[in-house]
Amino acid sequence: MKTYTSREVSAITGLSIPTLRYYESIGLLDSVQRADNSHRRYSDDDLRRIEFLKRVRATGMSISEMGRYVDLFRAGDETLAQRLDVLLAHRQRVQAQMDALADTLDFLDAKIARYHDLQAQQAAMPEAAS
Amino acid sequence: MKTYTSREVSAITGLSIPTLRYYESIGLLDSVQRADNSHRRYSDDDLRRIEFLKRVRATGMSISEMGRYVDLFRAGDETLAQRLDVLLAHRQRVQAQMDALADTLDFLDAKIARYHDLQAQQAAMPEAAS
DNA sequence: GCTTGACATAAAGTGCACTTTAGGTTGTAC
DNA sequence: GTACAACCTAAAGTGCACTTTATGTCAAGC
Structure with missing residues (x-):
């Protein structure tokens, strides 16, 4: 079974080596x-877990x-419903963030358009203030 | 000209009164x-500024x-191009965030669908483990 | 055999964005 | 005239998510 060094996992996932150790230390991994030399050897399962964690973290799920x-x-199959709840709650948050971002994108575009107009006006009368 | 108390501005904007003071103290307002009693009276201009700040803050712009x-x-018209740069840079970040969120939404939906399937299977053989 | 580099650990430190605390003033309500 | 609420200030504290530091081990290369 293929394994990966800390350095490799860091390169693949974009998380720093200290962050990987930190995640392990708090039980996320x-x-x-x-x-034999006590160096870590991450498995493909570890990698998948890390990518999952990275993804939900990047979209606003807290460490806790x-x-x-x-x-x-870890508790097994009988927690399936609760895990689903966590996923659904996060899905909600992601959707809400997307809505807010879409809103702000429109807002920014309108503001940027106004700025472009102002710039055009300034270019049309470059000596207005002197 | 209409003015607003701290309490009112907090209620309107959703920012706490300490946050409003903090923003003023670091020059964002x-x-x-x-x-006369030294209590703040926010103007409509202040309100517009606050709503702008809240919006960009909520979409990931740093305080700095x-x-x-x-x-x-504050520096005036000759900084228009630089302000536009800031807006465009933020627009970019907002777009990137939206892309990442859209991606994760798909990922979550796929995972949620799998969980629903698993639940259906569990329901179909409730005594499998005993 | 000694330096170098990649890892290891535990503990302390950092940066950000607020929030809380301690102590004070002012204006209305009883 | 005194209690109370709503504000004020400056300074210290908080929570989160890491990051950095100090110190140590081990194997490979010169």
Whole structure:
């Protein structure tokens, strides 16, 4: 089974090596396998977990809620409904953020258009103030 | 000219009174007018500024970049091009965030669908484990 | 055999964006 | 005239998510 060093995982995921260790230390990752020299060897499963964590983190899930999800996952099948709740709650947040961003995108575009108009006016009378 | 108390501005904008004071203290707001008892009286201009700040803040602009924009604004017409740059840069970030969120929304929907399937299976054989 | 580099750990530090605290003034309500 | 609420200030504190530091181990290359 293929494994990856810290350096490799960091390069693949974009998370720093300290962040990977931090995530492991707070239980977001299960204890990572070690080589004989005690260096970490991440598995493909670890990688998938990390990519998942990175994704939900980047879209606004807190570390503590990520922990809650991981704990439920570890507890097994009978927590399926609760995990679904976490996912649905996050889906809601993601949707709400998208709506807010779409709103602000329109706002910015309108403002940017006004700025372009103002610039055109300034260019048309470059000596107006002197 | 209509003015608003701290309490009113807080209610309208959703920012806390300490946050409003904090924004003023770091120069994101121009010095707010005072009543005779030294209590703040916010103007409509202040309100518009606050709503703008709230909007860009909520979509990921840092306080320091907000400060940069406000400083440029105060400096007058000759900073128009630089302000436009700030707006365009933020527009870019907003667009990028929306793309990332859209991606994650798809990811979540796929995962949620799988969870629903799993739940259906569990419901179909409720005694499987016993 | 000694430097170098990649890892390890535990603990302390950092940056950001506020929030809370402590102590004070002012104007209305009883 | 005194209690109370609504504000004020400056300074310290908080929570989050990491990051940095100090110190140590181990294997490979010169």
